[in-house]
Amino acid sequence: MSSTPVTLAVVGPTCTGKSALALALARRLGGELVNADALQVYRGLDRGTAKPDAAARAAVPHHLLDLLDPREPFSAGEFARRARIAIADITTRGRVPIVVGGSGLYLRALWRGLAPVPPVPGEVRAELAHRLEVEGSAVLHDELRRRDPELAARLTPADRQRVVRGLEVLEATGRPLSSWQRETTPSGPLATIVLGLTLPRTLLYDRIATRAYAMLSGGWLDEIRQLLRDGVPESAPAFQAIGYRQLLRHLRNSCTLEQAMDDTIRATRRYAKRQETWFRRERVAAWFRSPDLERLEHDAIEFLLRQGIGGH
RNA sequence: GGCGACGUAGCCAAGUGGUAAGGCGAGGGUCUGCAAAACCCUUAUUCGUGGGUUCGAUUCCCACCGUCGCCU
Numbered sequence: 001m002s003s004t005p006v007t008l009a010v011v012g013p014t015c016t017g018k019s020a021l022a023l024a025l026a027r028r029l030g031g032e033l034v035n036a037d038a039l040q041v042y043r044g045l046d047r048g049t050a051k052p053d054a055a056a057r058a059a060v061p062h063h064l065l066d067l068l069d070p071r072e073p074f075s076a077g078e079f080a081r082r083a084r085i086a087i088a089d090i091t092t093r094g095r096v097p098i099v100v101g102g103s104g105l106y107l108r109a110l111w112r113g114l115a116p117v118p119p120v121p122g123e124v125r126a127e128l129a130h131r132l133e134v135e136g137s138a139v140l141h142d143e144l145r146r147r148d149p150e151l152a153a154r155l156t157p158a159d160r161q162r163v164v165r166g167l168e169v170l171e172a173t174g175r176p177l178s179s180w181q182r183e184t185t186p187s188g189p190l191a192t193i194v195l196g197l198t199l200p201r202t203l204l205y206d207r208i209a210t211r212a213y214a215m216l217s218g219g220w221l222d223e224i225r226q227l228l229r230d231g232v233p234e235s236a237p238a239f240q241a242i243g244y245r246q247l248l249r250h251l252r253n254s255c256t257l258e259q260a261m262d263d264t265i266r267a268t269r270r271y272a273k274r275q276e277t278w279f280r281r282e283r284v285a286a287w288f289r290s291p292d293l294e295r296l297e298h299d300a301i302e303f304l305l306r307q308g309i310g311g312h
Numbered sequence: 313g314g315c316g317a318c319g320u321a322g323c324c325a326a327g328u329g330g331u332a333a334g335g336c337g338a339g340g341g342u343c344u345g346c347a348a349a350a351c352c353c354u355u356a357u358u359c360g361u362g363g364g365u366u367c368g369a370u371u372c373c374c375a376c377c378g379u380c381g382c383c384u
Binding site for chain 2: 014037038039048049073074075076077078079080102103104105106108109112113114115117119120154155156158159160161162165177180181184201237240241242243244245266267268270271273274275277278
């Protein structure tokens with residue numbers, strides 16, 4: 001075994017087999033998994049998020065799953081905070097932390113840190129949400145151009161989410177976000193070996209479609225009905241998850257099931273493509289592309305041995 | 313066989329005698345606390361084919377091919 005504690009990470013687009021590989025590696029190396037998926041942190045969202053099942057969770061400890069009620073908001077910063085704690089804890093116990101997930105910003109927040117902006121009060125956010133609605137993002141962008149020209153220059157007026165965030169920070173802290181960003185410090189030199197998973201685009205798209213229907217026959221709709229019955233409003237943060245949004249429309253009778261599934265599959269493909277773009281520039285130690293778990297595991301282990309990890 | 317309509321990008325589709333909207337899909341990219349989010353860019357040297365008229369045709373005319381509909 002290597003003497004310095006390492007952290008592993010398995011990243012890549014959705015539906016490439018990250019969870020399965022991470023589980024296999026954890027068993028092999030005495031590791032524990034740390035979820036880095038923005039939606040798997042929600043309780044009750046299982047089917048559609050491809051959350052590891054009971055068997056997997058019994059076999060290996062999984063951290064950062066089922067943290068929140070679907071109504072609660074979550075964020076990259078909150079994720080990074082919790083992930084750091086989980087990783088430290090796992091390392092302390094002499095085990096190997098394996099971060100698994102495809103939420104790029106979360107991973108970046110964990111590794112490179114975020115601007116140390118204090119939390120923006122709810123009233124400020126509500127105020128700006130309202131202004132966005134009545135004034136439109138172009139007007140807000142104009143204001144941002146005056147108050148934080150550096151940030152405004154990087155954003156399109158149409159990019160309401162970021163324009164609003166820029167103004168929120170200004171309102172809440174009196175300082176431009178671009179200025180806060182200069183104070184970003186990496187969250188500590190955790191030696192992380194990042195394994196990237198990917199698949200040929202056409203194969204990936206096939207798998208996405210197949211999985212979507214498997215989720216459906218696995219009781220996806222019932223799960224959503226249950227959430228609604230539990231009082232989760234359609235506007236809940238968790239319900240912006242791909243598939244949930246579309247299926248909710250169907251349950252509301254706004255479209256056929258087939259239409260909802262088509263939309264879901266298309267949205268997932270787009271998501272996978274965006275992830276591909278994101279991870280392409282993330283410093284990944286090695287890429288593995290195989291639809292076969294055995295093969296992935298074999299290749300990954302071999303690679304890690306060459307890195308001096310997990311050898312005997 | 314006759315009559316009529318239509319034939320524009322991978323798909324749907326608008327259009328004008330002066331040199332091709334838009335949507336979908338696809339591809340590429342951006343990303344500092346909603347990220348499974350929010351955005352940006354690209355995607356027909358060419359309008360079924362061949363002629364003709366015209367300074368100029370995708371647009372008008374003729375023929376042919378194809379599709380659809382109606383009739384026989």
